[in-house]
Amino acid sequence: NAGVTQTPKFRVLKTGQSMTLLCAQDMNHEYMYWYRQDPGMGLRLIHYSVGEGTTAKGEVPDGYNVSRLKKQNFLLGLESAAPSQTSVYFCASRTGASVGEQYFGPGTRLTVT
Amino acid sequence: AQKITQTQPGMFVQEKEAVTLDCTYDTSDPSYGLFWYKQPSSGEMIFLIYQGSYDQQNATEGRYSLNFQKARKSANLVISASQLGDSAMYFCAMREGNTGGFKTIFGAGTRLFVKA
Numbered sequence A: 001n002a003g004v005t006q007t008p009k010f011r012v013l014k015t016g017q018s019m020t021l022l023c024a025q026d027m028n029h030e031y032m033y034w035y036r037q038d039p040g041m042g043l044r045l046i047h048y049s050v051g052e053g054t055t056a057k058g059e060v061p062d063g064y065n066v067s068r069l070k071k072q073n074f075l076l077g078l079e080s081a082a083p084s085q086t087s088v089y090f091c092a093s094r095t096g097a098s099v100g101e102q103y104f105g106p107g108t109r110l111t112v113t
Numbered sequence B: 001a002q003k004i005t006q007t008q009p010g011m012f013v014q015e016k017e018a019v020t021l022d023c024t025y026d027t028s029d030p031s032y033g034l035f036w037y038k039q040p041s042s043g044e045m046i047f048l049i050y051q052g053s054y055d056q057q058n059a060t061e062g063r064y065s066l067n068f069q070k071a072r073k074s075a076n077l078v079i080s081a082s083q084l085g086d087s088a089m090y091f092c093a094m095r096e097g098n099t100g101g102f103k104t105i106f107g108a109g110t111r112l113f114v115k116a
Helices: none
Strands: A004-007 A010-013 A019-025 A031-037 A043-051 A054-057 A065-067 A073-078 A087-094 A108-112 B003-005 B010-014 B019-021 B024-026 B032-039 B046-052 B064-069 B074-079 B088-096 B104-106 B110-115
Touching: A004 A087, A019 A031, A019 A087, A019 A108, A031 A073, A043 A065, A043 A073, A043 B104, A073 A087, B003 B088, B003 B104, B010 B019, B019 B110, B024 B074, B032 B064, B032 B074, B046 B064, B046 B074, B074 B088
Parallel strands: A010 A108, B010 B110
Antiparallel strands: A004 A019, A019 A073, A031 A043, A031 A087, A043 A054, A065 A073, A087 A108, B003 B024, B019 B074, B032 B046, B032 B088, B064 B074, B088 B104, B088 B110
């Protein structure tokens, strides 16, 4: 039981390049989330999904797209990376129960130069 | 819109003493949940404790307790008998139950330093 995994762990991009971050969970969770963490700002919600085939915008969705084609996977895409997207990205998942806590992945450190 | 505020960027506590980390929240939804997470220097997010808006008693989990004051909209984390391993960032978070699509929103965090 791996929990929540994220691929890759580190990445350096040049401005304008694209990439996809993969989040996978093996706990059969309904809800999945993408956050970014910047110094002094805590975790900010980018996008989230309440089930396979559904996605919704969070607090800071601009510049990102997501897809949830399979229940266990939640992909975060950057179509044209910008230096402002340099951050640590966390994926999380949880059950559909209202009291369920989120289980987090280890994070992806992305640097855009 | 929901909002979480942690006003203490950093806190110091002597080993074996208790410490309170402040968290205030704002929501118009009567159904919500409050969470605390710990992030050590290694970076992972560790769930500590949960309090539901309808819970009558304050939540406790080992050395962690949540001082829930609903009228004041505060959900402070109390760590008793601090240990060196408690040095970390601590985040308060809230999830609205009826609105907001079950999003979980986090505060900016408090960095706790435990002194030997």
